[in-house]
Amino acid sequence: MNNLMQLISLNMVFTTLRLAIPLTLASIGGVFCERSGIVNLGIEGMMLFGAFGAVAGTYATGSPWLGMLVAILVGGLVGLLHATLCVRFRTNQAVSGVGINIFASGLTVVLCRAIWSSDGISGDVEQIPSVTVPLLNKIPLIGPFFTNQSPYLYFTVAIVAVSWFVMYRTKVGLRLRTIGDHPKAAATAGINVTRYRYAAVVLCGMLCGMAGSFLSIVQSNLFVKEMVAGRGYMALAATIFGGWNPLGSFLASILFAFAQAIRMNISLNIPDQFLQMIPYLLTMLVLMGVGRKVKGPQAAGDITD
Amino acid sequence: MEQVKERRWIPLVNNLVVSAAAVLLSLVLSAVIMAIVGYSPAAAFSAMLQGAFGSANSIANTLGKSVPLIFVGLACAFTNKGGIFNIGCEGQLYMGAFTAAITAIALQGMPRMAVILLSFGAGMLGGALVGGFNGLLKAKMQINEVIVAIMLNYIMKFFTSYWVNGPLQEEGSMIAQTASVGEENMLTKLIPKTQLTTALWIALAAAVIMYFFFARTRMGYNIRAVGENALAAQASGVAMSSTIVLTMAVSGAIAGLTGVTEVFGKTGKFVDGFSPGYGFTGIAVAVLGRNNPFGVVLSALLFGIMEAGSMKMSYVAGVSTSMINVMQGLVILFVATPNLVKFLNIGKGGK
Numbered sequence: 001m002n003n004l005m006q007l008i009s010l011n012m013v014f015t016t017l018r019l020a021i022p023l024t025l026a027s028i029g030g031v032f033c034e035r036s037g038i039v040n041l042g043i044e045g046m047m048l049f050g051a052f053g054a055v056a057g058t059y060a061t062g063s064p065w066l067g068m069l070v071a072i073l074v075g076g077l078v079g080l081l082h083a084t085l086c087v088r089f090r091t092n093q094a095v096s097g098v099g100i101n102i103f104a105s106g107l108t109v110v111l112c113r114a115i116w117s118s119d120g121i122s123g124d125v126e127q128i129p130s131v132t133v134p135l136l137n138k139i140p141l142i143g144p145f146f147t148n149q150s151p152y153l154y155f156t157v158a159i160v161a162v163s164w165f166v167m168y169r170t171k172v173g174l175r176l177r178t179i180g181d182h183p184k185a186a187a188t189a190g191i192n193v194t195r196y197r198y199a200a201v202v203l204c205g206m207l208c209g210m211a212g213s214f215l216s217i218v219q220s221n222l223f224v225k226e227m228v229a230g231r232g233y234m235a236l237a238a239t240i241f242g243g244w245n246p247l248g249s250f251l252a253s254i255l256f257a258f259a260q261a262i263r264m265n266i267s268l269n270i271p272d273q274f275l276q277m278i279p280y281l282l283t284m285l286v287l288m289g290v291g292r293k294v295k296g297p298q299a300a301g302d303i304t305d
Numbered sequence: 306m307e308q309v310k311e312r313r314w315i316p317l318v319n320n321l322v323v324s325a326a327a328v329l330l331s332l333v334l335s336a337v338i339m340a341i342v343g344y345s346p347a348a349a350f351s352a353m354l355q356g357a358f359g360s361a362n363s364i365a366n367t368l369g370k371s372v373p374l375i376f377v378g379l380a381c382a383f384t385n386k387g388g389i390f391n392i393g394c395e396g397q398l399y400m401g402a403f404t405a406a407i408t409a410i411a412l413q414g415m416p417r418m419a420v421i422l423l424s425f426g427a428g429m430l431g432g433a434l435v436g437g438f439n440g441l442l443k444a445k446m447q448i449n450e451v452i453v454a455i456m457l458n459y460i461m462k463f464f465t466s467y468w469v470n471g472p473l474q475e476e477g478s479m480i481a482q483t484a485s486v487g488e489e490n491m492l493t494k495l496i497p498k499t500q501l502t503t504a505l506w507i508a509l510a511a512a513v514i515m516y517f518f519f520a521r522t523r524m525g526y527n528i529r530a531v532g533e534n535a536l537a538a539q540a541s542g543v544a545m546s547s548t549i550v551l552t553m554a555v556s557g558a559i560a561g562l563t564g565v566t567e568v569f570g571k572t573g574k575f576v577d578g579f580s581p582g583y584g585f586t587g588i589a590v591a592v593l594g595r596n597n598p599f600g601v602v603l604s605a606l607l608f609g610i611m612e613a614g615s616m617k618m619s620y621v622a623g624v625s626t627s628m629i630n631v632m633q634g635l636v637i638l639f640v641a642t643p644n645l646v647k648f649l650n651i652g653k654g655g656k
Binding site for chain 1: 338342343344390392442446448449451452453455456457459460463464466467470471582585586588589592619624625626627628629630631632633634635637638641642644645
């Protein structure tokens with residue numbers, strides 16, 4: 001009973017939200033990318049570059065906010081690399097993603113050692129501080145959501161809302177979804193498919209970079225080798241589990257984050273490894289059509305047009 | 306007639322040129338990166354070669370580091386031939402290593418050869434089951450094999466981790482690992498006190514067998530046919546579903562051998578999280594080897610040289626050992642982009 005109470009405690013709610021932020025940002029990136037027909041297995045590497053870029057940017061400028069911008073910029077550049085390879089040069093998308101991940105795990109550590117002369121761990125930098133929203137924090141019940149929270153929480157909620165709106169309520173979103181399902185029909189209708197693809201993959205990189213920066217300069221104050229630790233692949237799972245929909249990604253990320261929060265906060269009689277398995281197991285079951293049938297972009301991964 | 310003759314070697318030469326160009330480009334770009342960051346590329350590369358070839362023992366260790374890369378590279382190349390992308394080698398090799406280790410532990414006391422054969426069989430079966438399941442979902446439910454493989458990688462990693470952190474953890478050990486498979490059951494070292502064991506011969510034999518499988522057998526031909534044109538293969542009577550499942554299962558079995566030979570050649574036990582991402586490096590090895598078994602052996606050797614020389618490179622030139630990941634990442638990006646190699650060639654005014 002005591003354990004059950006803990007499941008819904010305020011502490012659990014905030015731990016879950018905190019863990020969901022990077023997953024949400026990266027998986028929404030994945031939604032844009034896959035909707036444009038480009039599969040992105042390089043999310044992990046893009047996040048890693050973002051995490052490193054944020055610390056290096058903060059170290060160079062002294063401002064963690066500029067660090068965040070550097071992370072977004074670096075992520076966007078890696079996105080541009082993936083887009084150029086996949087769209088311009090027709091590189092196998094999966095191979096490009098894997099290559100980006102290996103490249104990222106190498107270059108971030110090489111640069112880290114070059115700057116801080118230590119393999120795999122950077123020096124301390126300033127963090128992006130938490131904020132308390134005046135007035136709103138006085139409202140009963142929802143007050144805690146505006147007290148001493150990371151600004152990233154609000155950015156993330158805003159990005160979810162805007163992404164959903166763009167995807168389902170604007171011409172741009174309609175076109176993007178058409179490109180993912182029927183690229184040839186879209187091109188025939190006069191849509192510049194190539195431009196949409198570049199934009200979507202670069203945007204994905206930027207969101208992944210931002211997700212990475214959360215890990216390094218919000219949750220922490222330094223860069224550690226391989227600090228993304230599989231969250232990129234988990235974000236990819238959230239993209240799919242959420243049905244390639246920004247709102248779905250958010251909910252999937254919250255569910256996956258909740259499974260992690262249980263591990264951290266509550267001692268249940270379930271072995272830790274099985275809790276860690278949950279996101280991947282659930283995603284596989286969904287793909288197998290257990291529960292509702294999800295359908296991804298029909299032409300993702302295939303750009304022979 | 307002339308044309309038919311030419312066709313046999315032109316693809317091979319093309320493949321060699323693309324791979325060599327990719328390696329060269331990535332080494333040049335790596336050198337540029339090192340120079341920009343403030344290291345001496347010349348010192349780094351020469352130290353790397355020193356570390357990989359400096360003595361008989363270091364050559365043996367270089368070969369020893371290449372062995373798992375040969376296996377996992379062959380596993381990836383095997384499915385690539387059939388037009389399937391196996392990013393699940395990581396999960397398959399964990400399962401393979403695990404089933405082999407527990408089989409050997411259960412068979413303690415039996416003759417060495419029996420233990421080795423049965424454990425290797427169990428390891429290949431473990432990998433084949435994971436790969437085959439992945440293939441089954443693709444064949445019967447049209448589920449993209451890449452996503453499932455990534456999910457299975459994590460599921461297998463946590464599944465094996467559970468056993469060696471709990472019920473099957475070595476008694477009295479603080480480390481998450483199984484009991485030993487038995488010192489007497491380990492593969493024979495070719496050179497004492499190095500990582501080089503008879504696993505090298507098994508890996509090379511696997512490459513030769515794979516070559517003949519694709520060149521000479523009907524099943525090999527069918528797999529290639531599916532890879533080159535699935536619709537045409539189906540129309541000519543190739544059973545698609547069973548071919549896909551078989552391709553993934555065999556690949557899984559080879560990936561399983563990666564794990565098995567790590568256990569029986571190096572650690573002697575199943576160690577939690579022992580793979581430094583072999584499954585992903587395997588993709589790079591296969592792509593660089595252009596999915597040719599002998600090409601895979603050569604690329605695995607190249608990557609083995611990098612792995613073996615990285616410590617010396619770091620020690621002498623001050624650059625992080627992770628520089629080899631930069632090189633390997635660039636190799637995979639360049640070699641996967643043959644159009645870029647052509648593009649640069651045109652830029653120089655060549656043809």
